[in-house]
Structure formats: C-alpha cells, structure tokens
Amino acid sequence: MFNSLSDRLSATFKNLRGKGRLSEADIDGTAREIRRALLDADVAVPVVREFIAKVKARALGAEVAQALNPGQQVVKIVNEELVGILGGKTRELALAKQPPTVIMLAGLQGAGKTTLAGKLAHHLKSQGHTPMLVACDLQRPNAVKQLQVGGQRAGVPVFAPHPGVSSETESATGDPVKVATEGLAEARAKLHDVLIIDTAGRLGVDAELMRQAADIKAAVGAHETLFVIDSMIGQDAVNTAQAFNEGVDFTGVVLTKLDGDARGGAALSVASITGKPVMYASTGEGLKDFEIFHPDRMARRILD
Ligand code: GDP
Helix, strand or coil: CCHHHHHHHHHHHHHHHCCCCCCHHHHHHHHHHHHHHHHHCCCCHHHHHHHHHHHHHHHCCHHHHCCCCHHHHHHHHHHHHHHHHCCCCCCCCCCCCCCCEEEEEECCCCCCHHHHHHHHHHHHHHCCCCEEEEEECCCCCCHHHHHHHHHHHHCCCEECCCCCCCCCCCCCCCCHHHHHHHHHHHHHHCCCCEEEEEECCCCCCCHHHHHHHHHHHHHHCCCEEEEEEEHHHCCHHHHHHHHHHHHHCCCEEEEECCCCCCCCHHHHHHHHHHCCCEEEEECCCCCCCEEECCHHHHHHHHHC
16 A cells, blocks of 8 residues: 555655755646645545645745755654654554453444454553453354454353354344343453453444434443544545544544555644554455554655
C-alpha cells in the first residue's frame, strides 16, 4: 500500500531538496503536487484541504525562510503534519483498573473483525494477558465457528451462544446483548483479564446494526470500542467512519488489509475525520499479520 503515493511524494521532494531558496511559487507548486498525490490516493477532500492549508502556512513562514536548507525543512513539515493526521502519538490500549478490560469490535461485514479478534487475542496473550473471546456476531452464517477456529489457533477460549453451531450455512440464534453479558460474567468468574467481543456487521451501515452494537457496548461497559475498517474501501471510508463514530462513539480504529494494493486514502482519512486514533493494523490473514500502529513510522513509510 501507499506505493504510488510514496513515489509521487518522493519525486516532488527530490525537486524541492535541490533548491537553495524557495519562492512563493515553489511552495505553491509543491503544495499543488502534494494535493494531487493525496487526492489520487483517495484521501478525503476535507482532509486534503486542511492538510495543504497547514503545510502551506508553515512553509511560507519563518521556519522555512530562515532554514539552512529550506527544501529539507518543508519535507520535515510535511512529515510532521502527516503524523498529525495519522493521530499523533502511538495510542496504547486503555486497560481497566478493575479487570477484565472489555474490548468491543465494530464495523461493516467483511471488514475483518472476526479475523482481527483472533489476532488481537494472540497479541495480548503474548504480552502476558489472559484474554477470552466472545462471539456476538449472530447474523453472519459461520461467524461463531470462524471465531472458534481463530480462538483455537491463538490458544484463547471462546465464549459462544451454544456449541452446536457448526454448519456452513446455519447462523446462530439468540440475543447478542445477552451473550455479551454472559460472556462478561464468565470472564469474571474465570479471571480473564481481557474480554474481546466480536459483533455483527452489515454490508452497509444500518440503524438496527448500530443500535445492537450500542446496546452491547452499554450492557458490558466496554472500555475500548474498536472500529475495524477495510483500507481498500476508498472514499466510502469517511461516511462509514462517521456513521460508526456517531452510532457507537468508538475509541480507536483498526485498519485491515494493509497488505493489499489499496491507495491508502482510508488510512489517511479516518483518524483525521473522526478525531479517533488508529491503534492497530492488520496486514494479512495469518495470526501474526498484525501490528501496533505507529503514526510516525507510517508517515516515514509514506515519505521515504
Ligand atoms: P468480518 O465480517 O468483519 O468478521 O470479516 P472477516 O474477519 O471474516 O474477514 C473478511 C475476509 O477478509 C476474510 O476472508 C479474511 O480472511 C480477510 N481478511 C481479514 N483481514 C485481512 C487482512 O489484513 N489482509 C487480508 N489480505 N485479508 C484479510
């Protein structure tokens, strides 16, 4: 991902670095090229507009005029502003003072929630936690089974509505809010310190899905609500993220499918549009294809 954006920005900066002094026209030209590169990478228009305004204001100011190497200084500004739209500092998981810490996953169907649940459990286990997974996606046929397989791979127990759901086409029945609260009681009884709740997604945002997710969140008092989003989704990322932000007031974002050839717009838009940090990235289908998201490293990856 980001290959094309990265190439375009590198070419722009190569031009800039060679210049001893920068005229206003140089800065305008550079801003225009960065703007085009970001729009072509599918970054949301308001995000691009704000980004360019900030970069330009700083580039025309004293920090560049007085710099020994003005071109280099502009590159530094772009880097800093990019870290800013990616959420600033790396955001750690907020652990509850009184365990278990409850983490709920929300997002559209196919975003990668169930896959992520297993990876997150595996990651937390490797850090010494004792997580448990709860299967509250009772809409998608086979989601419970898929979570059970993920849990097994991660070596983490899965609380499910009933164990008989194994057919490829059968979907589980029951009330997801009840399953979540029973899962929480089980986690308390068995002294699991983290609970990860997988919830149902739809192909598009809908009111019922959102209400269900909000009900689960309220019933279990989730400490973290992670919005899981497919980074291939492009310009739709903004509307989807806004809908989930309003619906469940999520605390962090997980970008999935960063291994794909998406142009990267979603990754660059979501944190900025919602004001919520990206916390994790999923980079494949395997248990270990998972990263803590570091805005500074991601910015470097784009600009280097
Ligand atoms: P859910 O409906 O949100 O629970 O989505 P799933 O976890 O079932 O994932 C949907 C599809 O995307 C599955 O085929 C996953 O194997 C695949 N998938 C999930 N995360 C990633 C990822 O980071 N990279 C790639 N390449 N595929 C992924």
